[in-house]
Amino acid sequence: MSAEQQNAEPQIGWTREQMAQRVAVDIADGSYVNLGIGIPELIARYVPEGREFIYHTENGLLGMGPSPAEGEGEPELINAGKRRVTALPGASYFHHADSFSMIRGGHLDLCVLGALQVANNGDLANWSTGGPEAIPAVGGAMDLVAGVKAIYVVTQHCTKTGEPKLVEHCTFPLTGLGIVNRIYTDLAVIEVTSEGFQLVELAPGVDFEYVKERTGAPLLSMSESPTNATRA
Amino acid sequence: MIDKRVASCAQALEGVFDGATVMIGGFGEAGSPIELIHALIDQGSTDLTVVNNNTGSGEVGLAALIQAGRVAKMICSYPRTTNSTVFPKLYHSGKTKLELVPQGTLAERIRAGGAGIPAFYTPTSVGTPLAEGKEHRTIDGREYVLEYGLRADFALIKGLQADRYGNVIYNKTARNFAPIMAMAGKVTVVQAAQVVDAGEMDPETVVTPGIFVNRVVHVANPAHESELVAKGLSYPPTEPS
Numbered sequence: 001m002s003a004e005q006q007n008a009e010p011q012i013g014w015t016r017e018q019m020a021q022r023v024a025v026d027i028a029d030g031s032y033v034n035l036g037i038g039i040p041e042l043i044a045r046y047v048p049e050g051r052e053f054i055y056h057t058e059n060g061l062l063g064m065g066p067s068p069a070e071g072e073g074e075p076e077l078i079n080a081g082k083r084r085v086t087a088l089p090g091a092s093y094f095h096h097a098d099s100f101s102m103i104r105g106g107h108l109d110l111c112v113l114g115a116l117q118v119a120n121n122g123d124l125a126n127w128s129t130g131g132p133e134a135i136p137a138v139g140g141a142m143d144l145v146a147g148v149k150a151i152y153v154v155t156q157h158c159t160k161t162g163e164p165k166l167v168e169h170c171t172f173p174l175t176g177l178g179i180v181n182r183i184y185t186d187l188a189v190i191e192v193t194s195e196g197f198q199l200v201e202l203a204p205g206v207d208f209e210y211v212k213e214r215t216g217a218p219l220l221s222m223s224e225s226p227t228n229a230t231r232a
Numbered sequence: 233m234i235d236k237r238v239a240s241c242a243q244a245l246e247g248v249f250d251g252a253t254v255m256i257g258g259f260g261e262a263g264s265p266i267e268l269i270h271a272l273i274d275q276g277s278t279d280l281t282v283v284n285n286n287t288g289s290g291e292v293g294l295a296a297l298i299q300a301g302r303v304a305k306m307i308c309s310y311p312r313t314t315n316s317t318v319f320p321k322l323y324h325s326g327k328t329k330l331e332l333v334p335q336g337t338l339a340e341r342i343r344a345g346g347a348g349i350p351a352f353y354t355p356t357s358v359g360t361p362l363a364e365g366k367e368h369r370t371i372d373g374r375e376y377v378l379e380y381g382l383r384a385d386f387a388l389i390k391g392l393q394a395d396r397y398g399n400v401i402y403n404k405t406a407r408n409f410a411p412i413m414a415m416a417g418k419v420t421v422v423q424a425a426q427v428v429d430a431g432e433m434d435p436e437t438v439v440t441p442g443i444f445v446n447r448v449v450h451v452a453n454p455a456h457e458s459e460l461v462a463k464g465l466s467y468p469p470t471e472p473s
Binding site: 059061074096141 | 259260261262263285309310311312313319320323324330332334335336337338339342343354355356357358360361362402403404405406407408410412439456457458459
């Protein structure tokens with residue numbers, strides 16, 4: 001996502017880097033994590049002190065390290081976004097069927113993805129706008145949401161044109177049903193509960209009403225605890 | 233004596249026929265057997281069904297095969313990549329069809345095909361447009377969709393090192409689809425940067441056992457797709473005007 005796709009009110013809320021940093025705070029030590037393309041990729045820069053995460057990239061590497069300097073690295077050491085990366089000490093390579101066995105078989109602890117829309121029942125749409133001219137391309141998103149233990153979404157709260165991305169029903173083609181656990185936006189952290197979207201935390205300078213107005217489905221405030229525990 | 237080595241890429245592709253299903257290894261440029269793909273363009277087979285994760289980039293390798301009009305159908309998970317301009321044109325004109333498969337389902341269909349498993353149930357894609365029209369079944373309270381194994385008449389893959397028995401090791405993330413495609417190809421062709429004598433490879437580190445491989449061709453300095461694209465090259469090379 002480019003800078004111009006940022007929220008129309010850039011003064012308010014978290015930056016992309018701060019969103020990534022905020023997600024990292026919630027990742028448990030020792031987690032095996034798959035990071036999607038875009039803001040999720042930034043999370044690897046913000047591992048909290050004293051924790052160790054192992055990054056999986058579905059094209060066949062566990063123990064992925066940061067991208068090398070521009071123009072360096074190897075064309076055959078890449079991540080799922082086809083960018084050059086490094087392999088950390090203790091890394092391993094494997095073929096695609098093994099890689100997706102890790103994913104589908106529930107061996108990964110967390111996947112952080114971008115989104116076009118998230119519904120308040122946890123449905124996710126993130127692979128296609130369904131337009132007649134669009135060439136459909138899905139990659140590994142449907143496998144990840146079907147198999148990884150927890151699914152976090154990190155996204156701008158609204159589209160470039162100010163439409164809410166958190167909605168009652170996804171209008172874009174779905175990636176998976178009822179699979180999103182948490183959403184990190186530029187404005188807030190929101191849990192997907194059995195009663196819908198529940199505010200967990202507001203970005204500095206943002207109030208509840210501001211987020212509520214920009215959310216396309218009912219939003220429970222921090223004090224309105226759902227009768228049921230979180231979906232996770 | 234078993235000796236799967238052949239002298240040239242052309243020889244390695246003997247027998248590829250019009251209408252064949254061809255699996256081509258690689259995820260983006262990593263593991264793409266460019267020299268074999270170019271030899272396939274020269275060989276001339278057409279109306280091919282090609283299985284690859286992507287649709288190539290620029291006008292070399294897989295993109296060049298598609299541009300040459302040889303591919304009737306692509307089976308892939310992500311036909312959109314930086315510099316992927318050839319496929320969209322042919323797709324929109326209806327010349328090349330697309331079967332879109334989630335990446336892990338694609339991998340498992342290939343693995344299953346090579347492992348003698350005709351079909352399997354997977355949770356991937358349930359509730360999405362890609363599951364429409366497919367058989368569903370609830371097992372232990374969770375819904376799954378039936379997917380079929382995939383086999384190919386030919387599998388073209390790239391290894392780092394191979395021996396005359398067809399044992400193969402790979403380079404880093406270039407491994408991706410190659411080991412499972414090797415299993416699913418009726419005729420599996422490996423281009424390897426190094427070809428060594430039998431006994432020189434450590435059995436503990438062999439990734440693809442030679443039983444899955446039929447032909448080995450030595451390609452000493454394989455090209456990298458991104459480098460060819462950056463140079464603005466196409467295949468077949470255009471004559472300077």
